[in-house]
Amino acid sequence: MFRNKEVREVAKLFLTLTFIFTIVGFILCPAAGILELVSAAVLGIVFYIFTRVRYNRIAQLSEQIDMVLHNAEHLYFSEADEGELSILQSEIVKMTLRIREQNEALKSEKKHLSDSLADISHQLRTPLTSVNIILSLLEKNTDKREQRTLLREAGELFGQMDFLLASLLKLSRLDAGIVIFKKEQVDISNLISVSLRPFLISMELHNIQIQTDIPEGIKISGDFKWLSEAFQNVIKNSIESVGDNGKIQIACEDNSLFTQITFHDDGAGFEKEDIPHLFERFYRGKDADATGYGIGLALCRTVIMRQGGTVTAKNHPQGGAVFYVRFLK
Known part of the structure; x- marks a missing residue:
């Protein structure tokens, strides 16, 4: 601990004052000089022990920090009394947890990237x-x-x-995060019409009926182009589900809490085990003959969630599959 410059200077000052007061004490009275020496010795011992304990504690914290930096798996931070060291230890624990969380997130992202590739x-x-x-x-x-x-x-x-x-x-x-979504008033009726346009010929060839129930004047805030992209992926999924001679119903509900667009097809619906994974990337279901790449619904969810909405899917009680796209007011 005497490698510390401040400790050396305090020790020098203490010894100098002790020497001066001891000389003065002996001049005044021998007993006063002896009392000064004894008092100085006791204070010196107490100071040494206190400083030594503090430095040992700091050395332990330093060792634990070094273990964190070298990615040790198991760390133990002993209890500390209240005071500056306790505050320091608390901050070190927070730092350790934050580093570990970031490390786990990086590992997860690395694995996700590897799987995606x-x-x-x-x-x-x-x-x-x-x-x-x-x-x-x-x-x-x-x-x-x-x-x-x-x-x-x-x-x-x-x-x-x-x-x-x-x-x-x-x-x-x-x-x-390089996509900047526009904040514009999007008319739902127009949005659905534009989203359906690329599929009109295909639906006519396969005799797929479209029924829409979209009240006029309902609007949401978002990016028209990207929302159309998201809706097209839902519609594409419904078209593939119903096959020939199918029917797709698109409806809109608007109240004081939210605006909800519903896509209901009369296809076979989803397998129960597929429902929790429908919006996962590259998930194509348990059916080995499933078409598509498993990215359309993932893209749909990302676009809608980034604009403050939610999208869910389930089997409709009356048969077929149903998608709910909801935007809060």
Whole structure:
């Protein structure tokens, strides 16, 4: 502890004062000099013991901090009496917990990134493999009709990869926090109309009926473009669910607490074990023949939640699946 400059200076001052007062005491009275020496010795011992204990405690805290910095798994901070060291220890404990939480979050993000890259690789490998097979068949096949069929299939596969890459890019931008959502008044009726537009031809070909019950004048605050993107993913999921000759009902409820848009289809509904995972990335359900990439609903949830809304899904009591998109007032 005498390596500390302040302690050395205090010790020098104490010894100097002790020497001076001892000399003065002996000059005045020998008993006073002796009493001064005894008092100085007792005070010196008490000061030494107190300082030594404090330095030992500081050394323990320093060792524990060093263990934290070297990522020790198990740390024990002993109890401390009230005072400056207790406050310091409390702050060290907070720092330790915060570092561990950040470390766990980084590990989780690293694992999520690794899993996501593996999923992306798998999702891209499947259509790429199919394209390679089609190209090899084109080289060997001279029939014009079969060539056109193979080229059409290749075009569809490239379209799927384009959709996948575009969706992944959007998710990456959302995760990175670089997307700035507009705050504008969005008319629900117009939003639903625009969201349905890309699917009108497909729905007509598959004889899918759309019933809408959207009162005029209902508005929410958000980004029209991104909300349309989110709604299109819900509608796309409903269209794939109902198949041919199906029906989709879209309704809107508005009250003093929230505005809710409901998408109800008459398809087969969800498997019970799939419902908790519907909005997870790359989750395609237990059905091995499930179509899609499992990112549309994940993108939908991210977009809606970032704009203060919620989206849930479940099986409707009357059959089929139902999605609820809700925005609080």
